Amino acid sequence: MGGTALAIEHLRKCDEIASQAAAKRNVNAALDYVAEQLGNKRAVCRKSYVHPGVLEAYTTAELAKAKSLRSKAGLSTREVDALHVLQQLKKSAAKQQRTKGSAKRDKPTLKAALSESLNRARRNKTARKAQ
Numbered sequence: 001m002g003g004t005a006l007a008i009e010h011l012r013k014c015d016e017i018a019s020q021a022a023a024k025r026n027v028n029a030a031l032d033y034v035a036e037q038l039g040n041k042r043a044v045c046r047k048s049y050v051h052p053g054v055l056e057a058y059t060t061a062e063l064a065k066a067k068s069l070r071s072k073a074g075l076s077t078r079e080v081d082a083l084h085v086l087q088q089l090k091k092s093a094a095k096q097q098r099t100k101g102s103a104k105r106d107k108p109t110l111k112a113a114l115s116e117s118l119n120r121a122r123r124n125k126t127a128r129k130a131q
Helices: 003-013 020-038 042-049 052-059 077-106 110-130
Strands: none
Touching: 003 020, 003 042, 003 052, 003 077, 020 042, 020 052, 052 077
């Protein structure tokens, strides 16, 4: 069983979030549960086994909105639930990217900046040779 699926299962059983401190306690309890199930430590599970979007979705109450689905062939109910939550997180992130898209279009990408820098260096080299 995957750490993300175990964390989702545990977080779904938690009460509604009363405060950010309560949310942190519930997240830590879920990570402790995953660590116990996988025979690891909380920090390792947070870093390597549990998708960070799931923990963030819980603290922002997005996880509660995600619906459970019926089992698909070859997947347990937990795994299908985890898959569905991750798909919804991906859609949510895509929506946020589209709304921020106009601001991102104004900024040059790393590839474009490197390309421009190389072109400038080539022009300078050619200009020095011509002199």
